[in-house]
Structures are given as C-alpha cells and as structure tokens.
Amino acid sequence: MLPAAGEPAAGDSWGMLACLCAVLWHLPAVPAHNRTGDPGPGPSIQKTYDLTRYLEHQLRSLAGTYLNYLGPPFNEPDFNPPRLGAETLPRATVNLEVWRSLNDRLRLTQNYEAYSHLLCYLRGLNRQAATAELRRSLAHFCTSLQGLLGSIAGVMAALGYPLPQPLPGTEPTWTPGPAHSDFLQKMDDFWLLKELQTWLWRSAKDFNRLKKKMQPPAAAVTLHLEAHGF
C-alpha cells in the first residue's frame, strides 16, 4: 500500500490536499490472501469488521479530546450546528431499504470511497494551533484509518471487485471559500468527526451483513441428509 507522502503544510495548501487525495484514489488493489487454496473472503471480512470496532473506539477518545480543544459549545452533548461547509462529506445516513438492497460490490465501494474521502479531510485537519499531543493522536488515527482502507481493498480483491477509480474531475476537493473563517472551520471539523463516527457505526453493520452472507449454508446440507433417512 503506497503511504501517502507526509502531511500537507498548513495554510493555503488546498491544491496540495487535492493532489494528495488523488494519490489516495490511485492506490493499487492489495489482495488480502494468496489466491490458491485460500479460505475465502471470510477472514478478511471479519478482520475488517474488527477494525471498524477498534477505530470506533479510538475515535471516541480522539473526538473527545479534539472537541474539548475546540471548546464549548462544540464539546456539548447535544450540539447540532448548521451543516454549511460539510456538504461534500460522504454521508453515511441512508434509507434502510436502500441499504438492505445494496449489492455486495456497491456496499464495499461505498465504504471504500467514503473512507478515502474522510482520510483525505482528516489529513488536512492539521490545525497549526493544536497541541503536539493532538497532532500525534490525529496522525495515529489516520494510520489506523489507512489500515482500514487496505483491509476493505483486500476484501474487494478477494471477491474479485475492482477498486473504485475516480473519474477525472470528481476527485474530492473540499475547497473552502476564500473567506473561510476559523469558526466555520471549527464547524467543518465537528461534522467531519461526526460523519466519521456515523460511518464507522454503519460499516460495522455493513461488514456484519457481508459476513453472514459469506457463511456456508450449513442448514441446507443438514436438511439434505435428513431427507435421505440419516
């Protein structure tokens, strides 16, 4: 997996951020297992599920610290500011029927694309003013998120799906307007963390669903035996 080259410099570096995001999009697929005699995608789906739970846990403490850094009202439990700049964030919220009817490929693709975008924005969250500790926690989380992306790519490869490639012009560029104030930036940060959280909740369910689908139909075999009088 190509590591993305370092953090973009703080300040007016949104062009560099777009470039970085483009690099992420062009990551090659990494097969999770050796194809010959492999146990199927089951183990890597399980691994991906476990990773989402781990990341969810990590995010809880990271978000707590970060929101305290932003200060009240951002760290208040019911805080619900307007979603102004966060329109380009991949939304995890989805209609239940639509979600259930997603085919495996689409389900995996949506997860992969979402985390690619989110990782990109997280890396741009290099607030100059944040403490060294906070920057370290963010960097650590980004690494873990990169791991999750790799894991999803592995599942897709095991199932024979190609990794989504971006169409030209659809690279995620979250360019704030020239008068993007610090307060607006704080709101964007808030929604980024919220959306990450929602995605991790949803992904756990996505991968749980995939796990169940991949399980061999043992029940059918038993019935068959019974029919033959065993």
Place this chain on the structure above:
Amino acid sequence: MPAGRPGPAAQSARRPPPLLPLLLLCVLGAPQAGSGADTAVISPQDPTLLIGSSLQATCSVHGDPPGATAEGLYWTLNGHRLPPELSRMLNASTLALALANLNGSRQQSGDNLVCHARDGSILAGSCLYVGLPPEKPFNISCWSKNMKDLTCRWTPGAHGETFLHTNYSLKYKLRWYGQDNTCEEYHTVGPHSCHIPKDLALFTPYEIWVEATNRLGSARSDVLTLDILDVVTTDPPPEVHVSRVGGLEDQLSVRWVSPPALKDFLFQAKYQIRYRVEDSVDWKVVDDVSNQTSCRLAGLKPGTVYFVQVRCNPFGIYGSKKAGIWSEWSHPTAASTPRSERPGPGGGACEPRGGEPSSGPVRRELKQFLGWLKKHAYCSNLSFRLYDQWRAWMQKSHKTRNQDEGILSSGRRGAARGPAR
C-alpha cells in the same frame, strides 16, 4: 438551518455526474450559503485582542426573504448565554455586543462567540483570541550525547501562559559562520525542548537562542554561546558488577566498564557511585572516583542487600576545561554482604560496641595516616589494601583463635581496637 440538501436516496448511487461537485463548490464559495433560511455575519471575524481590552461586535442578519429582523437574537460566548444588557439593537437587522475587560481565551483554538436566532439555532460565529504576547524564553540548557547531537531545553517566559498558541523555534548558528539554522525535532524531552540530530561542528562555539511567536507578538531569548565539547554527556557505564570482597562483611566491590561510545576519545572520566540498602530510599554517594573502573564500598552492614548504580561524566574531553554533564545512572545492580559470623554487638569482644570495625571516619583517618606514613616514613609497602588483608585475616582466624588462650586473642583484639578508639 439550511435546508434543501440532496435526499438520502440520492446518496446511495455513488457515481455523481462530474457536474455536481462543481455545483457544490460554487455553492460553498459564497460564505454562509444558506438556502431559504436566515443567515448572519459577525464582525469582527476572528479578532485577536490583548487581555483586558474591550470588544464591540455586531451580528448582521440578511435572510431571504428580505426583511429578516435582528429581533430575538442573542449571543453566547463559549456556550454561555451573555446577559441581555450587553447587547443592543443597532438597527432592524443588526444586533451589537459590548464586552469589556476580556479574560484570556478559555482554549487556544479561540473563544467561541456565537449569534443565535430566537429558536436557539446558530446563525454565525467568530473565534476570539484573547491573550498576551510571549515573554522572553530563558534558561536554555543544552547537552550533547557523545558529541553526535545536541538537545536543548528552555523555560518559556511568563510561565508559558499566554492563552494563545505560542510557537517556539530554537535557532542556532556557528559563531563566525553566519548562517542561521532552525531546529526541527521538538518536544523530545518535554514540551519545551528540541533535538538537533546531526551536522554539528566541534571546536567552534555555537550561538543558540529561542524565538517565541504568537498572534500578539514575538520575543527572543538571550543568546547562549556554547562549545559542544563543554556539554558532552554519555551513556551510563555498562556492565556494572557488584560482588563481595572475600569474606569481608562490610564491603562490596563495584566494577564497571567505561562507556564504549567515547572510548576512542581522550578524556578523564569521572564517576559517581551511589548505593542504598534494599528497603531504604536514602542513597549514599561516593563522589571522588576518578578515571577508575572499580571501587570498593566499605562501612556496609553485614547480611544486607544493597542496590548500586554508577554514572559517568566525560570531563575534559578533547581538552575542554569544563566539567561535562553526568550521564544517567546505570541500571541498579544488587548484591548482598556476607552475614556476620561473629556474635552480635556487645556479645563478642572484638566488636567495638555499636559500630562496625571499619566505619567511615575510621577508614578516612586510617587512610590519611597511611598516606602520611608513606611520605614521611618511607614505608612504600604500606597500603590500604594491606590493612584490608589484615582485617580479612583477622576475621578468618577469629574462629580458630577463639580456641586459643583468651588472653592472647584479647590482647590482639586490644591492638586491633587501638585505631578504632
């Protein structure tokens, strides 16, 4: 609250036409691009202020449909609603706020000043940065590990509390060679520290200083001039071994190896040994251990476990006149003194009551006496080792001598007790 976002169903098809992101960008380009709801702008946006100063702010509503009013709006600062007497309506669409004698910002990301609609929803916000300019950092101290790198620490001025994010930058340059360099690896040994890992020159002094900058100003420390060779430290001595000295109950022998990283450089190392009894927290320090790799601890309690540590100071490296910097202590090594075979205090006649046969002051005086003897009496064979050998012999033969006539042993012990007074 802005409405009219694409519905959730549209999101499930993750291949938006290329046009859509561009549209979104256009929409985002305009600040507060609401759609069909009131929005507002706070002025000033993200101001920086000195502690104690005042602030006049305004929240101007411009909604659509036009005619949106500032009636019913209110302010909060860091989540707390501000008293209504601080606000007043400037005109139909603008609410003003007057804050006086501001305190330092609650968080370094800025105080959150928010303008709310009547129903509590957020219309606009502004981050207030209230603090102090940095004061001169001071107390810069640096050390070099084995002459390979340089780590520096400093104290921020005003105990570091400027309420604003303050950036510290450690700069250095060779005294007669012009070019300023900036240290890059921060927070290596604490929050105000920096590590320069390579490309350090010897034999020419460095000038080192710290620059502190924040939104309200900057400050520079005094320049520290130092020579790398004067601030060298090294690793603690490896292979520290502590062992008994024959049957002597009150002594332990400590041996170590001089730190290998500096073994190629000419220097007179100084060492310090410290030791303590197992259950105690009081360390005893042996200070004058110069350029040796062994030492004998004396005056110890018999049958006791001792912890011993050694550290090294590479003083005088390459002819530096200054004391170097002490290394960390080596990992503690433990050893125990032999149990006393003699009867307890007051029991045996050869035991001076209450004290050990060779307590500290006795040994010191004896050492001085022997030194004097050597100088003035030409007894070149005399040495402290000889005294210890005699004592060891005394203890070993104590058991056998006990069987001898009592008078003889007490006579001898009397002689032995002479110096012990």
